[in-house]
Amino acid sequence: MVDFEWTDLDERAVKLAKVLAADAVEKAGHGHPGSPISLAPIAYTLYQKFMKHDPNDPQWEGRDRFILSGGHASLTQYIQLYFSGYQLTLDDLEHFRTMDSITPGHPEYGLTPGIEVTTGPLGQGVATAVGFAYGQRFQRNLLDPDAPAGTSPFDHKIWVICGEGDVEEGVSSEASSLAGNQKLGNLTVIFDANHIQIEGDSKISFAEDVLERYKAYGWYTDEFSFVQPDGSYKEDAEGFARVLEKAEQVTDRPKFIKVDTLMAWPTPGKTNNESAHGSKLGAEAVAGLKEALGYDPKQSFQIDQEALDHARKVADRGRKAHEEWDKKYQAWKQANPDKAALHDRIHEGKLPEEFDKAIDDLEATFEVGSSVATRKASGAVINALAPVMPELWGGSADLGGSNNTVIKGADSFAPSAFATKTWPNVSEGGRILHFGVREFAMGAITNGILLDSDTRVFNGTFFQFADYERPAVRLAALMNVPNIYVWTHDSVALGEDGPTHQPIEHLTAMRAIPQLDVVRPADQYETAEAYRYTFEKEDTHPTALILTRQGVPTLAETKDKAKDGVRRGAYVLVDTEGTPDVILMATGSEVQHAVAAAKTLADEGIKARVVSAPSLEWFEEQDEDYKESVLPAAVKARVSIEAGLAMPWYKYLGTYGKAVSIEQFGLQGNGQDNMKALGITPEHLVEAAKESLAQARA
Numbered sequence: 001m002v003d004f005e006w007t008d009l010d011e012r013a014v015k016l017a018k019v020l021a022a023d024a025v026e027k028a029g030h031g032h033p034g035s036p037i038s039l040a041p042i043a044y045t046l047y048q049k050f051m052k053h054d055p056n057d058p059q060w061e062g063r064d065r066f067i068l069s070g071g072h073a074s075l076t077q078y079i080q081l082y083f084s085g086y087q088l089t090l091d092d093l094e095h096f097r098t099m100d101s102i103t104p105g106h107p108e109y110g111l112t113p114g115i116e117v118t119t120g121p122l123g124q125g126v127a128t129a130v131g132f133a134y135g136q137r138f139q140r141n142l143l144d145p146d147a148p149a150g151t152s153p154f155d156h157k158i159w160v161i162c163g164e165g166d167v168e169e170g171v172s173s174e175a176s177s178l179a180g181n182q183k184l185g186n187l188t189v190i191f192d193a194n195h196i197q198i199e200g201d202s203k204i205s206f207a208e209d210v211l212e213r214y215k216a217y218g219w220y221t222d223e224f225s226f227v228q229p230d231g232s233y234k235e236d237a238e239g240f241a242r243v244l245e246k247a248e249q250v251t252d253r254p255k256f257i258k259v260d261t262l263m264a265w266p267t268p269g270k271t272n273n274e275s276a277h278g279s280k281l282g283a284e285a286v287a288g289l290k291e292a293l294g295y296d297p298k299q300s301f302q303i304d305q306e307a308l309d310h311a312r313k314v315a316d317r318g319r320k321a322h323e324e325w326d327k328k329y330q331a332w333k334q335a336n337p338d339k340a341a342l343h344d345r346i347h348e349g350k351l352p353e354e355f356d357k358a359i360d361d362l363e364a365t366f367e368v369g370s371s372v373a374t375r376k377a378s379g380a381v382i383n384a385l386a387p388v389m390p391e392l393w394g395g396s397a398d399l400g401g402s403n404n405t406v407i408k409g410a411d412s413f414a415p416s417a418f419a420t421k422t423w424p425n426v427s428e429g430g431r432i433l434h435f436g437v438r439e440f441a442m443g444a445i446t447n448g449i450l451l452d453s454d455t456r457v458f459n460g461t462f463f464q465f466a467d468y469e470r471p472a473v474r475l476a477a478l479m480n481v482p483n484i485y486v487w488t489h490d491s492v493a494l495g496e497d498g499p500t501h502q503p504i505e506h507l508t509a510m511r512a513i514p515q516l517d518v519v520r521p522a523d524q525y526e527t528a529e530a531y532r533y534t535f536e537k538e539d540t541h542p543t544a545l546i547l548t549r550q551g552v553p554t555l556a557e558t559k560d561k562a563k564d565g566v567r568r569g570a571y572v573l574v575d576t577e578g579t580p581d582v583i584l585m586a587t588g589s590e591v592q593h594a595v596a597a598a599k600t601l602a603d604e605g606i607k608a609r610v611v612s613a614p615s616l617e618w619f620e621e622q623d624e625d626y627k628e629s630v631l632p633a634a635v636k637a638r639v640s641i642e643a644g645l646a647m648p649w650y651k652y653l654g655t656y657g658k659a660v661s662i663e664q665f666g667l668q669g670n671g672q673d674n675m676k677a678l679g680i681t682p683e684h685l686v687e688a689a690k691e692s693l694a695q696a697r698a
Contacts, residue, residue, distance in 0.1 A: 004242075012306070012310075013308070014237075017083070018036075018289065023286070024096040025281070026300070027096070027300065034276030035073035035163065036074075036079070037289070038261045042192065043076045043077065046080075046161075047080040047314065050241075053114075053318050054322040055318055063156060064158070067161075069123070069124070070125070070161070072105070073161075078093060084311065084314050085312045106120050107119055109479040109481075117129075117451050125166060126176065127448075128448040131445035131448020131451070134452075136158065137184065139453040141427070145429060147332075153332050157186050160189040163192045175441040175444060178441060179217070181414070183252055185252050188257065191210065192261055194260075196272065198278055211223060211258055219255065219256045220255045221256045221257070222255075222256075223257065227260050243257060264281070267289040268285060346391045354388040355388060358387070359532050362380060366528075368554050368555070372551055378486055378527055381528050392431070392455070393457055394484070394486075397438055399461055402488065410432050412432045413429070414426040414430060415428060440471065442472075443472025450476075450482060450483060458486055462489040463488065463489055463506050464503045473485065477514060480540050480541060483543075484543050488547045488549060490503060490549070491662075492643060492667060493589060493671035495550075498666065502666030510544055511616060516543075517544065517618060518546060518617060519534070519614050521547070521566070522591035522614065523591070525562040532563075532566075533566060537567075552589045552592060555592065558573065568618060568622055568626065570614070570619040571630060573594075573611065578607070581607045581635075582639065582692060583635050583637070588614075590680060594682075598610050600682065600686050606690070640660065641688075643661075656695045658688040660685050
């Protein structure tokens with residue numbers, strides 16, 4: 001902050017923000033007015049006095065990022081975007097929480113200019129912001145590693161406003177612990193401590209010293225209160241700014257600033273009352289608020305034009321900051337042509353010229369008939385791509401060796417102080433991420449990495465523990481960001497760790513998430529091709545790779561057919577002469593059983609087509625002619641085999657089809673015995689095929 005000045009026009013702009021928030025919720029008939037009213041001076045101070053942003057170019061690469069973690073308080077941000085001159089109008093505020101508006105109840109990424117992330121369920125905004133800080137630091141070290149701090153065009157800050165609910169949620173604790181470990185000096189979280197939640201005073205469930213907790217995480221902490229010692233209330237923007245300015249001098253730790261506020265102040269009868277949290281204030285209270293702030297209680301959406309014009313000057317400051325950044329960027333570009341070429345490529349979302357060759361060369365090393373776990377095949381692909389894709393990085397929730405998510409020879413992403421015997425090579429630009437046992441934070445952080453940077457990131461855990469990550473996976477799908485999940489140990493075949501670790505319902509649950517591409521490859525070839533298409537596909541849906549612990553045979557059939565087949569989601573792997581009698585559909589480790597069963601059936605004079613279906617989502621994207629060519633409607637006898645619930649297969653099985661599946665929890669045995677005991681065998685598949693065929697012919 002330089003030459004902070006707070007004028008009467010600033011004060012009037014804050015008052016305008018308060019009445020607009022009240023009016024918007026009142027007109028909608030529902031919403032959360034309390035926090036936007038009391039947060040108005042905090043958000044206004046950030047947007048006007050501290051943040052580097054250009055309303056004329058919401059995607060300016062040099063901008064600071066702002067994240068409203070408590071997304072229910074969305075009007076807090078919408079009003080500041082309106083004030084700043086983003087593409088958001090008074091009419092948009094008047095249509096708050098209505099169909100087809102760009103001012104929905106919670107901020108949605110990709111819908112409203114200036115919104116950086118979808119923050120729905122509480123806690124994920126804080127956690128995703130940690131990922132933003134990760135992404136900024138990695139990209140800066142990738143492109144401009146030698147520039148002194150604060151001088152690079154790739155330096156920017158991440159600002160967050162959160163509330164009690166955010167810091168109560170476990171995911172914020174997981175991510176905040178990691179942020180402290182990483183010493184993310186580019187991250188500042190402002191904690192709005194209004195002590196009010198839906199059920200009233202938060203002390204009934206939340207009485208801990210939050211500052212001490214964050215101090216223990218390794219954060220810089222400070223506090224400021226609008227509640228004065230004598231019980232009066234003063235929205236002291238200058239005092240708040242001094243606290244932020246002091247925090248800005250700290251560059252070796254993330255910052256957590258607690259600000260004590262009174263919800264909905266100065267609304268008569270609603271200030272510091274839980275009724276102001278999630279319901280409209282009511283006409284009487286809104287009128288009282290307007291009278292207290294000098295507005296006509298009979299008018300709605302009344303604009304103090306002079307105050308608004310004053311706030312809009314931030315756009316001019318943003319334009320100038322952008323122009324200065326452009327000069328800095330051009331100077332960097334001229335001095336670093338190779339890095340500039342890399343920047344241009346990844347910023348445009350292009351793959352390196354060597355991409356296909358890297359996968360082709362790897363596939364040339366595969367041996368048909370060899371037994372290789374698809375998790376191992378996945379690790380081989382990652383390491384084949386890493387040399388040609390310096391923007392690729394990732395890691396695991398303490399399972400790097402099991403998930404095969406370690407980029408060999410790379411540094412770990414961490415400050416030098418956290419080097420260990422196992423991981424002696426660490427740097428702030430390292431490519432190996434270590435999340436500890438924090439699956440949910442891992443998902444949110446990798447979402448943030450993708451939203452803040454131009455890099456590509458993957459993360460891994462056992463498929464069973466994807467349940468812990470699922471809310472972040474859902475937000476990735478909702479935002480349509482291309483996260484990559486490496487989920488291994490995909491079935492009861494993992495063995496003696498038992499039912500608690502053996503996924504059963506997980507494939508069905510993940511396939512139920514819209515815009516999530518679930519891919520379960522059969523062998524090395526399908527795994528490599530799954531990665532190829534994951535990076536090449538035009539949509540940005542997140543992709544979940546579901547991989548085996550146990551070895552599976554590298555099939556002769558996939559060698560020639562996987563390259564075209566995998567990207568189509570399902571394809572004919574083994575066919576017959578003429579029209580088949582029965583179709584065997586399989587994914588992952590069960591494809592080998594379908595191939596074996598087809599041979600047995602052929603010996604008995606039954607023509608069986610084998611369809612490998614690594615991704616039902618990709619298959620559904622194909623045209624009807626292709627789907628018919630793979631699963632001709634005339635063939636009524638069909639069988640699916642997959643080591644999980646049968647539910648996703650019924651649409652393909654039809655009236656006479658049979659599912660070879662697992663409809664119970666797993667077993668306490670070795671993997672091979674578990675699969676046999678639960679009927680995931682070629683023999684069971686042959687029996688099911690005959691039953692289906694008999695019924696179809698009856």
